[in-house]
Amino acid sequence: MQGQPVLEVLMEIAQNSIEHSETHVGYFAAQAYDVSNRDRRVAIAVGDYGIGIRESFVGTQYESDNDLEAILKAVKSGVSRYEEPSRGRGLPYSIGHPGVIRSGRFTVRSGITAVSFIEGDARPRTRPWLPGTLITAMIDC
Secondary structure, X not given: OOOHHHHHHHHHHHHHHHHHOOOOOEEEEEEEEOOOOOOOEEEEEEEEOOOHHHHHXXXXXXXXXXXXXXXXXXXXXXXXXXXXXXXXXXXXXXXXXXXXXXXXXXXXXXXEEEEEEEOOEEEEEEEEEEEEEEEEEEEEO
16 A cells, blocks of 8 residues: 555644644544555544634634634645645645545544535534534545
8 A cells, every 4th residue: 555645644634733733632533445456545534622713713714703713724725823835735635635535535623613624615514512623634645
């Protein structure tokens, strides 16, 4: 199994958890599928018990009224609570990664909102409240 697509996406979203959550509690899980034939995919989940996306934007130009608004801002290129010009590339990069696009699955969940990005479409839904942030993706290898 070629691991590069998985590592690229994992490194991007795990770094977000470390840098933005304001907690030292996080988790990671992975599941490989169909490793013996041509349809090789890995499902990953990275989460934390931190402040969540909306709270991380408080006091910045990206401050949001609700979790959905915050998530939709966070997935745009260049959006970050940090003002350095090189920041805000991780989530857009991960959502647009060829391995993610081929599998068609990437979900960002924070607060009471989950947004799935499927074929370039953002599909939000309300969920029970979740502390912190959870990102899940299916990645073709």
